[in-house]
Amino acid sequence: MLGLPKGSLEESTKNLFAKAGWKITTSSRSYRPSIDDAELDGRFIRAQEVSRYVEHGFFDCGLTGHDWVRENGSDVVEVCELVYSRASTQKSRWVLCVPESSPVRTAADLAGKRVATELVETTRRYFADKGVPVEVEFSWGATEVKVPDLVDAIVDITETGSSLRANKLRIVDTLLETSTKFIANKSSWADPAKRRKIETIALLLRGALEAESKVGLKMNLPKSALEGVVRALPALRNPTISQLSSSDWIALETIIDESVAREIIPQLKALGAEGIVEYPLNKVVY
Numbered sequence: 001m002l003g004l005p006k007g008s009l010e011e012s013t014k015n016l017f018a019k020a021g022w023k024i025t026t027s028s029r030s031y032r033p034s035i036d037d038a039e040l041d042g043r044f045i046r047a048q049e050v051s052r053y054v055e056h057g058f059f060d061c062g063l064t065g066h067d068w069v070r071e072n073g074s075d076v077v078e079v080c081e082l083v084y085s086r087a088s089t090q091k092s093r094w095v096l097c098v099p100e101s102s103p104v105r106t107a108a109d110l111a112g113k114r115v116a117t118e119l120v121e122t123t124r125r126y127f128a129d130k131g132v133p134v135e136v137e138f139s140w141g142a143t144e145v146k147v148p149d150l151v152d153a154i155v156d157i158t159e160t161g162s163s164l165r166a167n168k169l170r171i172v173d174t175l176l177e178t179s180t181k182f183i184a185n186k187s188s189w190a191d192p193a194k195r196r197k198i199e200t201i202a203l204l205l206r207g208a209l210e211a212e213s214k215v216g217l218k219m220n221l222p223k224s225a226l227e228g229v230v231r232a233l234p235a236l237r238n239p240t241i242s243q244l245s246s247s248d249w250i251a252l253e254t255i256i257d258e259s260v261a262r263e264i265i266p267q268l269k270a271l272g273a274e275g276i277v278e279y280p281l282n283k284v285v286y
Contacts, residue, residue, distance in 0.1 A: 002042035002201075003050040003062025004033065009180065010044060012084055013063060019208035019282050020201070039197060048118075051076055051183060060188035061198050067094060067157070067178035071122050077184040080202045082209055084180060090159065094119055094176040096126075097144075097169040098153045107173055110134050110153055116146050117155035119175075126155075126175045144169060207283035215261055216279045218253040220244060225272035226252075232267050234260060255284065 004013055004024070014024045023036045031044045045053065050064035051074035061079070069076065083091055096115075098104045111132050116139040117123045127134045139146065143154045144167040155175060158164055164171065182202050188194045221229055226241070229252065233239060239254035252273075256264065261278055268276055 001058065001060050002035075002040055003053055003059035003064070004042050004044045005047035005050060005063055005180075006031065006044040007046060009047060009063075016082070016084060016205060016208055019211065020204040021283075048072075054183050054185050057185050057187060059185065060194055061182065061184040061201070063180055063182055065092075065178050066181050067092075067119060067122070067176055069181060069183065070176070071119055073121075074183075075186065077186055077189045079182045079184050079189075079198060080206055082180045082182055082205055084209055084212075091177050091179045092157050092159045093174050094122065094155055094157050094178065095164075095174050096153060096155050096172045097147070097164055098172055099148050100168045100170045102148065102153075102170070104153065104172060107132055113152035114150075115153045115155060116143055116151040118143065119155055119157075122176060123155045203285060204283060207285040210284040210286075211281035213258055214255050214281055214284055215258045216253065216255055216281055217261065217265075217276070218251065218279075219268060219273040219276040220249055220251050221268075221271070221273040222248055223250055224248075226250065228271045229268060229273060232264060232271060234264075255281070 004010070017024050022040070024033045024042070026033045026044065033042050033044060035042055043059070047064045048068050048071075050059070050062040051069045051072050053059045054062045054076050055074040063082070066078075069078070096107060104110055107127065107130050111134065114135045114137060115123060116137050118139050118141075120136055120138050123136050127136070137151070139154070143156045144163060147154055147169070153172070154169075156164070157178075161171075182205065184198050189198065230239065233254055234256055239252050242251045244251055265276055265278070
């Protein structure tokens, strides 16, 4: 039984599973997905709740943020980290923010003030560790618009910072860096059959995520050009080389970061490579 995050991570999670080899389909209002694997069942629920249901055993495993595992104090196995989100492939941060015009420069300046956040317990621990007395209230959403009229500061999550800048907010401090975690119930992890399935899912999800920033590259080249081409290639591993029907020509295949393909393909052509093919990857498993 698999716990999947409903909401902002839903589509990116379904896309990741599709690249890993599992097709997950849902109707518009359904929380019960169809998964093309007889060994898997699942539910979509809010990411904030996944870790609690994994801990209590309703889910054998699930995907949720490291932030919610900590916020809920859930006693679960963190199987692996999966750095992805709806907007980017970088980690997110929970940050303490005030209006740009606020005189607040440090957390200590908020003593006796009110702070709004969805991450209530983590925020309370943050201020308690610093010995700063504040009133922390739960925010149901649209937290950015509550300062300065309703509260003095907020703790909110950000990936790029664009929403904070749009609302004229300034970051005072970072409370927590977070990313998606694949987690497991401890009893399920101790079950050999379930653990094998969970480890298989983790392996293929990591492979799918690794492949997102990479492409395959293959080409033909004269043997005399091999040394120069190999020097030019930022290969993930040593390239695969095979002999063509002509004794003077070889085929070369490798994996590179997609961001460098546009720069290196003209170089390879200039070095004598021909028939250069760039192709997308679904999974890269080390």
